[in-house]
Amino acid sequence: MSDEVFIYVIVFGTLLGTLSLAAVLIWFERRLIGLWQDRLGPNRVGPFGIGLALADILKMFAKEDWIPPFADKFVFIFAPTVVLISMFMGFAVIPWAPGVQIVDLNIGLLFFLGMTSLAVYSVLLGGLSSHNKYSLLGGLRAASQMVSYEVFMGLSLMGVVMLTGSFSLVAIVNAQQNLWFVVSQPLGFFVFLIAGIAESHRLPFDLPEAEHELVAGFHTEYSGMKFGMFMVGEYLGVILISSIVATIFFGGWLGPDFLPPFFWLAIKIFTLICFFVLLRAAIPRPRFDQLMSLGWKIMLPLTLANLLVTGGIVLWTGYQP
Amino acid sequence: MAAVMDAADNELVGKLGNQFPGTTFIEQQTFDNISTLWVPRDKLLSVLGYLKRDCAFEMLFDLCGVDERTRVHTENLPESDFSVVYHLVSFSQYRDIRIKVALKEADCKLPTAIPVWPNANWYEREAWDMFGIVFTGHPNLSRILLPPTWEGHPLRKDHPARATELEPFRMTKERQDEEQEAMRFVPEEWGMARKNDHTEFMFLNLGPNHPSVHGAFRIVLQLDGEVIVDAVPEIGFHHRGAEKMAERQTWHSYIPYTDRIDYLGGVMNNLPYVMTVEQMAGIQVPDRAKVIRIMLAEMFRIISHLVFYGTFVQDVGQMSPVFFTFSDREKLFRIIEAITGGRMHPAWFRIGGVAHDLPEGWEKMVQDFVDFMPKRLDHYDKMCMQNSIVKNRCVDIGIFTKEEAFDWGVTGPGLRATGVDFDWRKNRPYGGYDQFDFEVPVFHKGDIYDRAQVRIEEMRQSVRIIKQCLDNMPAGPYKSDHPTTTPPVKDKTTHDIETLIHHFTNVSWGPVIPPGEGSVTIEATKGNNMYYLTSDGGSMSYRTRIRVPSFPHLQQIPLISRGLLIADLIAILAGVDFVMADVDR
Numbered sequence: 031m032s033d034e035v036f037i038y039v040i041v042f043g044t045l046l047g048t049l050s051l052a053a054v055l056i057w058f059e060r061r062l063i064g065l066w067q068d069r070l071g072p073n074r075v076g077p078f079g080i081g082l083a084l085a086d087i088l089k090m091f092a093k094e095d096w097i098p099p100f101a102d103k104f105v106f107i108f109a110p111t112v113v114l115i116s117m118f119m120g121f122a123v124i125p126w127a128p129g130v131q132i133v134d135l136n137i138g139l140l141f142f143l144g145m146t147s148l149a150v151y152s153v154l155l156g157g158l159s160s161h162n163k164y165s166l167l168g169g170l171r172a173a174s175q176m177v178s179y180e181v182f183m184g185l186s187l188m189g190v191v192m193l194t195g196s197f198s199l200v201a202i203v204n205a206q207q208n209l210w211f212v213v214s215q216p217l218g219f220f221v222f223l224i225a226g227i228a229e230s231h232r233l234p235f236d237l238p239e240a241e242h243e244l245v246a247g248f249h250t251e252y253s254g255m256k257f258g259m260f261m262v263g264e265y266l267g268v269i270l271i272s273s274i275v276a277t278i279f280f281g282g283w284l285g286p287d288f289l290p291p292f293f294w295l296a297i298k299i300f301t302l303i304c305f306f307v308l309l310r311a312a313i314p315r316p317r318f319d320q321l322m323s324l325g326w327k328i329m330l331p332l333t334l335a336n337l338l339v340t341g342g343i344v345l346w347t348g349y350q351p
Numbered sequence: 352m353a354a355v356m357d358a359a360d361n362e363l364v365g366k367l368g369n370q371f372p373g374t375t376f377i378e379q380q381t382f383d384n385i386s387t388l389w390v391p392r393d394k395l396l397s398v399l400g401y402l403k404r405d406c407a408f409e410m411l412f413d414l415c416g417v418d419e420r421t422r423v424h425t426e427n428l429p430e431s432d433f434s435v436v437y438h439l440v441s442f443s444q445y446r447d448i449r450i451k452v453a454l455k456e457a458d459c460k461l462p463t464a465i466p467v468w469p470n471a472n473w474y475e476r477e478a479w480d481m482f483g484i485v486f487t488g489h490p491n492l493s494r495i496l497l498p499p500t501w502e503g504h505p506l507r508k509d510h511p512a513r514a515t516e517l518e519p520f521r522m523t524k525e526r527q528d529e530e531q532e533a534m535r536f537v538p539e540e541w542g543m544a545r546k547n548d549h550t551e552f553m554f555l556n557l558g559p560n561h562p563s564v565h566g567a568f569r570i571v572l573q574l575d576g577e578v579i580v581d582a583v584p585e586i587g588f589h590h591r592g593a594e595k596m597a598e599r600q601t602w603h604s605y606i607p608y609t610d611r612i613d614y615l616g617g618v619m620n621n622l623p624y625v626m627t628v629e630q631m632a633g634i635q636v637p638d639r640a641k642v643i644r645i646m647l648a649e650m651f652r653i654i655s656h657l658v659f660y661g662t663f664v665q666d667v668g669q670m671s672p673v674f675f676t677f678s679d680r681e682k683l684f685r686i687i688e689a690i691t692g693g694r695m696h697p698a699w700f701r702i703g704g705v706a707h708d709l710p711e712g713w714e715k716m717v718q719d720f721v722d723f724m725p726k727r728l729d730h731y732d733k734m735c736m737q738n739s740i741v742k743n744r745c746v747d748i749g750i751f752t753k754e755e756a757f758d759w760g761v762t763g764p765g766l767r768a769t770g771v772d773f774d775w776r777k778n779r780p781y782g783g784y785d786q787f788d789f790e791v792p793v794f795h796k797g798d799i800y801d802r803a804q805v806r807i808e809e810m811r812q813s814v815r816i817i818k819q820c821l822d823n824m825p826a827g828p829y830k831s832d833h834p835t836t837t838p839p840v841k842d843k844t845t846h847d848i849e850t851l852i853h854h855f856t857n858v859s860w861g862p863v864i865p866p867g868e869g870s871v872t873i874e875a876t877k878g879n880n881m882y883y884l885t886s887d888g889g890s891m892s893y894r895t896r897i898r899v900p901s902f903p904h905l906q907q908i909p910l911i912s913r914g915l916l917i918a919d920l921i922a923i924l925a926g927v928d929f930v931m932a933d934v935d936r
Contacts, residue, residue: 063670066671067671067674068674068675068678163555163556164555167917170577234668234740236668241562242665242666242667242668242921243563243917243918244917245561245562310670311670311671312669312671313668313738313740314667314668314738315667315668315669315740315918316743316744317743317744317918317919318577318918319916320743320744
């Protein structure tokens with residue numbers, strides 16, 4: 031196989047793989063939550079109800095795709111595409127296995143952070159263009175939440191970068207041959223995980239959506255496939271954050287030889303996805319201002335302390351990656 | 352009439368006579384032994400003020416109108432076309448007083464009681480809505496339960512009670528537009544400014560359809576960012592004329608309607624109604640029936656509180672517990688189903704007892720539940736109430752004090768969360784509760800968290816009461832042998848003409864209850880529920896007044912939500928634990 035064909039295979043593999051995984055997650059999440067809530071969850075379509083993923087997609091396509099007459103039409107249509115595009119772009123830098131990667135950028139980590147930050151425009155634009163008060167409140171919440179959590183999301187990874195000496199994700203994985211960064215950077219891991227949940231607006235950080243307060247928040251007016259894009263975008267976000275956490279803190283594809291590298295990464299991603307689903311089933315939603323003060327008063331100082339300590343140790347010991 | 356007033360009531364009437372010399376207070380005898388005084392209109396406010404200030408009647412428990420025009424049995428009562436009834440309760444002295452004012456149709460006016468009790472506001476609007484009684488000085492005397500386009504005052508005796516008495520209803524385009532226009536929200540009409548010097552406000556129409564308003568309930572918010580500047584609740588979407596229906600149903604056939612007042616309370620709603628009728632007819636209920644009633648009522652208290660628990664935690668964003676509490680509730684429904692055959696609305700209590708005896712094997716089912724439930728509650732406590740996010744959302748939010756609770760007519764768990772140690776079952780026992788050993792949970796802060804705590808502790812106490820019912824279920828009949836309400840034994844009807852006649856009249860017309868007034872208040876699931884019945888010596892009630900707990904609770908929401916965030920309002924609504932069917936009747 032020539033290099034050119036190989037890269038196409040990886041690109042389409044990543045696209046199709048993540049997209050179908052997102053679709054299956056719709057079913058998987060409901061099933062898993064059902065299990066934890068003493069009920070069965072969707073179990074009628076196909077074996078174990080797995081056909082639901084397909085049925086849901088079909089339903090989404092068949093639904094009336096309504097654009098409210100009072101909405102700002104262009105922005106309204108544009109908003110849900112942003113989240114999909116930026117999430118897909120984020121997958122470009124994930125190394126699935128040694129050599130299996132769309133592109134190994136030397137600023138891979140920054141590229142990922144940039145792409146996830148772009149996703150917030152989706153929520154913001156969707157909320158503002160709907161001309162609905164619930165959507166507006168959702169959009170406002172999203173904007174301030176993102177601004178606050180963006181700050182230490184990037185900073186929390188800088189400890190890892192210091193220890194690796196590179197922004198390249200491949201280099202970061204290779205730097206974990208002896209020790210996963212979750213051990214040497216526990217604080218960074220903890221902060222990044224929380225920021226990651228906030229980034230994908232999952233409970234307990236689903237304030238822009240907050241169905242008990244804002245009906246459906248920023249996507250109240252969305253229906254049909256446009257709503258579907260938001261939903262798939264959210265699941266892609268979960269997969270992306272899980273992939274990046276697995277890569278940066280849990281050694282990516284690294285693992286004992288009896289399984290191929292990709293499987294190790296897949297297992298790690300799957301475990302993290304389950305963790306995300308569990309969070310949704312278990313944790314209540316804090317109030318908006320409480321979330322903000324958690325971010326600025328606890329998370330940011332923790333991140334800075336982590337940065338300071340890591341930097342100090344690197345300088346003190348003259349550590350060379 | 353059988354009622355004899357006790358010494359304290361006589362003393363009170365004497366005190367009033369001294370305080371207001373030259374005023375004639377006409378005393379009315381009632382079945383419920385509550386001293387009932389007719390007061391001249393011009394002295395009303397000073398009498399109410401005096402009773403509140405100097406006689407410790409802290410709460411305006413209920414206010415309602417009565418159309419007296421077609422009432423036959425008005426011996427010793429002042430001449431009147433309409434009357435307004437103020438029911439006051441003293442929670443410190445454990446007693447009630449009823450103040451009545453006689454009105455003429457041509458001059459159907461009296462002063463508003465809002466300066467004395469702020470919660471008179473909604474009650475007076477209701478009385479205007481239903482009877483056209485004008486309360487002068489009321490800031491906003493508009494329709495409350497009926498739509499603004501409604502014509503007439505439905506609880507007047509000359510207003511039709513059935514659709515068949517009216518022209519066929521047609522919704523034309525013009526009519527639809529008119530109705531829609533009437534629903535339009537204009538901030539000025541609701542007493543809200545569109546902007547102040549600093550900012551332009553946003554108005555958010557929360558409801559009538561919203562995930563967290565628990566039914567059809569609308570609350571309009573005046574927002575500065577996400578901060579609530581003012582809130583105006585609107586009710587009436589669930590109004591179905593339950594009080595009017597009572598005037599067209601026999602005493603028996605109204606029982607199923609009561610089930611649907613607080614639709615989470617099931618037979619708990621039957622209890623005050625059948626007890627009031629029993630009080631008026633002088634029926635003694637056998638012990639077994641009493642204990643069965645208490646057992647089922649407590650089961651429904653747990654059922655209702657479990658719904659509260661699940662939805663309350665869900666409203667602050669925790670999605671799982673509601674499934675657990677609902678499956679526990681299902682366990683109880685299985686027992687209810689085995690005993691009554693129904694689930695949410697069994698309509699199973701009867702005047703004079705209950706519908707059937709307990710089925711075989713009920714002990715085992717109840718025993719299993721009593722063993723199971725406390726452990727579950729401990730589990731929920733860890734999962735929900737000890738959760739720091741839930742605590743952050745509920746502690747110190749939506750606080751009201753004891754005095755505010757009295758002023759706004761808050762009863763039940765809401766009142767007990769402000770440190771008032773008062774439970775109708777304990778302090779003024781009814782229906783046999785004096786025979787049971789249980790505690791009244793009281794908390795002191797008056798915030799959302801405390802209100803939830805009270806309900807959770809109440810569930811434990813209810814389990815305790817159910818256990819006592821199980822261990823001490825008396826033998827004997829499950830209904831009283833009373834000719835007025837209980838059909839005679841069917842076998843005898845073929846042998847004995849007297850029994851046949853009784854059976855026939857009882858089943859075809861229903862019982863005739865002696866003329867007079869009675870009332871029973873109970874500690875229902877959401878607060879105090881009272882049925883105040885007036886009989887004019889017929890087979891149907893002359894006036895049925897249902898005092899529901901949730902009505903004043905909703906009126907109080909603006910008071911405790913100003914200055915908070917939308918998220919807090921959602922938690923407050925969840926913490927009130929209301930049912931719109933209960934509010935709107």
